[in-house]
Amino acid sequence: MDAENFIPASLYVCPVVASRPVGAYRQVAFVAPEIAALAHPGQFIMVRRAGPALDPLLPRPMCISDADSDLVKILVEPVGKGSAKLAASQVGDRLSVMGPLGTGFDLEGEGPAVLVGGGIGVSPLVLTAGTLAERGRAVRCILGFRARQQAVAAELFRDFDVDVLTEDGSMGRTGLVNEPLPGCLAIEPGQPAPEVFACGPDGMLWEVARISRECGVRAQVSVATHMACGIGSCQGCVIRTKGSYRKACTSGPVFEAGELEW
Numbered sequence: 001m002d003a004e005n006f007i008p009a010s011l012y013v014c015p016v017v018a019s020r021p022v023g024a025y026r027q028v029a030f031v032a033p034e035i036a037a038l039a040h041p042g043q044f045i046m047v048r049r050a051g052p053a054l055d056p057l058l059p060r061p062m063c064i065s066d067a068d069s070d071l072v073k074i075l076v077e078p079v080g081k082g083s084a085k086l087a088a089s090q091v092g093d094r095l096s097v098m099g100p101l102g103t104g105f106d107l108e109g110e111g112p113a114v115l116v117g118g119g120i121g122v123s124p125l126v127l128t129a130g131t132l133a134e135r136g137r138a139v140r141c142i143l144g145f146r147a148r149q150q151a152v153a154a155e156l157f158r159d160f161d162v163d164v165l166t167e168d169g170s171m172g173r174t175g176l177v178n179e180p181l182p183g184c185l186a187i188e189p190g191q192p193a194p195e196v197f198a199c200g201p202d203g204m205l206w207e208v209a210r211i212s213r214e215c216g217v218r219a220q221v222s223v224a225t226h227m228a229c230g231i232g233s234c235q236g237c238v239i240r241t242k243g244s245y246r247k248a249c250t251s252g253p254v255f256e257a258g259e260l261e262w
């Protein structure tokens with residue numbers, strides 16, 4: 001990280017030190033020791049390519065996928081201009097990064113952790129799985145993708161017990177994450193109940209919330225609403241929760257599943 005480019009409000013200019021394809025996605029690693037030191041699983045950054053050309057004008061929200069002493073990693077799915085430019089980052093490029101932002105997952109429980117990811121939503125679960133395991137929690141991952149191209153990202157979870165599903169059956173089992181989930185949520189007498197940590201498309205999160213509720217298990221879900229500022233200023237990310245509207249960028253992106261009005 002270039003110290004001269006540090007601006008209060010946690011805005012950094014960070015050199016890219018690795019960039020590699022992970023199937024349909026791209027993993028980009030950049031030097032950001034301050035962010036790596038503070039990053040909590042489930043938090044995100046606002047990021048764009050650094051440089052005079054403000055194109056696109058606004059940074060894009062990206063989950064912190066992994067972090068260690070110096071490096072932060074993101075996993076990018078190119079879906080439009082901003083994400084395509086990030087995915088095209090090469091070693092030596094510089095990123096303008098603000099973060100870490102938002103709330104992360106509450107990791108304080110004791111029961112087995114069941115991580116449920118859909119598509120690019122698996123990204124924040126990499127750091128989440130590693131941190132939970134460091135805390136002695138049993139970690140099981142259920143990862144669902146459209147097809148093999150996306151499912152290659154399951155390699156990021158090679159240290160864990162992973163169930164991979166694809167919609168077209170091109171890798172792992174054919175199906176959706178909600179199919180194996182109930183079988184992982186049995187509460188053993190005298191043991192702490194399992195807990196669910198989920199990130200993915202809204203439809204998947206809704207199903208995960210329903211199944212967790214029916215099994216009597218706590219679920220935390222990370223939502224990906226559109227975000228313009230990431231710091232609570234623009235009101236662009238407001239979502240409906242029980243009894244109030246809340247900003248996903250500052251009150252989330254992680255919420256108790258039961259708090260959300262789906």
Ligand SMILES: Cc1cc2nc3c(=O)[nH]c(=O)nc-3n(C[C@H](O)[C@H](O)[C@H](O)COP(=O)(O)OP(=O)(O)OC[C@H]3O[C@@H](n4cnc5c(N)ncnc54)[C@H](O)[C@@H]3O)c2cc1C
Nearest residue numbers: 060061062063075076077079080081082083123224225226
């Ligand atoms: C907290 C948070 C964390 C995120 N983490 C990641 C991540 O780790 N990796 C990653 O690849 N993406 C992530 N996203 C989504 C990513 O920010 C968007 O895909 C990106 O901003 C799109 O910008 P763009 O310029 O590429 O596409 P645009 O041209 O702005 O949009 C392209 C298409 O993507 C849709 N889109 C834009 N934003 C979102 C969104 N938030 N959710 C669903 N669809 C969207 C648009 O409606 C449009 O159809 C995250 C979003 C949030 C809010």
Ligand code: FES
Nearest residue numbers: 230232234235249
């Ligand atoms: S993204 Fe601007 S208020 Fe949340």
